Amino acid sequence: MSSSSAAPRRDETAETAGAKPPMREALVAAAFQLFLERGYEQTTVDDIVALAGVGRRSFFRYFPSKEDVVFPDHERCLADMTAFLAASDEEHEPVRRVCDAARLVLRMYAENPAFSVQRYRLTKKVPGLRAYELSVVWRYERALAEYLRGRLAVRRDGTLQADVIAAAVVAAHNNALRSWLRSDGQGDASATVDHALGYVQSAFGAASPPHPAGDEPADDVVVVVSRRGAPLWRVVQEIETTLGRD
Amino acid sequence: MSSSSAAPRRDETAETAGAKPPMREALVAAAFQLFLERGYEQTTVDDIVALAGVGRRSFFRYFPSKEDVVFPDHERCLADMTAFLAASDEEHEPVRRVCDAARLVLRMYAENPAFSVQRYRLTKKVPGLRAYELSVVWRYERALAEYLRGRLAVRRDGTLQADVIAAAVVAAHNNALRSWLRSDGQGDASATVDHALGYVQSAFGAASPPHPAGDEPADDVVVVVSRRGAPLWRVVQEIETTLGRD
């Protein structure tokens, strides 16, 4: 159970380098084998390179720190998310767009359930890895917030809203992701995350798919009766119901 | 500017130990003096203890790591927050309660504006300190989420809502806090944070500040004319404008 699941999938057609150096995969495999056997802190970098049969110096050429070997694919995923957000245009509803960006992360985890579950158990136990994971998550959150800043800049408190929405999206995503990881990757990860992100969208006023096509009706007049003290998300919910969306 | 502002205030009547060892304060003062002079990474622990005139081993007795000397009061603040939340009863509206808990953190920063601003500049520049700060913030967020879990457990998706609301509160608080720190601690920190937390409360259904008093308007009728093809978020934006929120 240790050889096939340790290294993450890499079958895309080489976006940066032509040939994937097997050394990187070998190091990840060796590292996880030892981490699972005797624990993260009880494993030194020397142990890893000895098992992988490479020089110590080579380890740090592929991974800037010992923690990085635990998250070998986040760098690429972050680049994917950045590209995804950069490819957005004005047509995309911002909140929905960042939710879709968050789903990219889920997809990465779901590509390798066994590996993801192992890593989850590891990070849950080792405080140092938890701290490192936080810094990774923070970079995702910053990417989302930066995008939202650009899109919500016209609003008053646009940067505040960007930060809050980004944090909420990340929190919802992680809540669903961890729930899925706790179940050993058994349930439907996408459905769980969709549900969690739906909650955030309902709270922050995003909506729904761009019309299931079909009848394109004429202009509508929407009448909303709202007490001023009522929370905004209830107003939005009411509108969604009235419009028959979502 | 280096001697009087480096050490955080400690004039409460000794909640844990009777006499505050001056060594702790001396180490913090020495550390910040060197950090500001030549930078965090260019300063070794040996430099700090040499300046403070104490043994190297003593440093690690007071601070488990070099990073901890930069955040000397967060441990106490976290304990305060935990106690505050534990002292809550059923009468307190949960979202408002966690917002008040977040204000405890702001109070700690505001107690020592000069020190807080110095530390902010430091953490902004040094990646290692940023990562450490994330782990500190994460503990605050967990405390808030744990409390909310207990209070929202009856709802469907209670733990999801707890995580999301906690993250949103922390993000709003930090957005306001950083904005205040960027202005060298000049503006009204409380007002900034109140405004940011008000946004979160409005989004998550805690009926915001009990209305700024004065005119309590009657029900409003909002009429929105919307083409079905327009993205819903534009409709929402329109409503926000109409209601005079945002």
Place this chain on the structure above:
DNA sequence: CACCCGGATGGCACTCAGTGCGCTGCTGAA
């Protein structure tokens, strides 16, 4: 006063992560 005891401190040696530098060996191009 002599003694002892516990806590605070200092000193030392050690492990291990991470870095800089130079060497080797391979490979592809001129």
Place this chain on the structure above:
DNA sequence: TTCAGCAGCGCACTGAGTGCCATCCGGGTG
């Protein structure tokens, strides 16, 4: 063939963090 460049390797070094023990100091007890 020769040369340039690159990937890997070995080595020495810095600096954080830890364990262990000696020391010092204050106070209580005989």
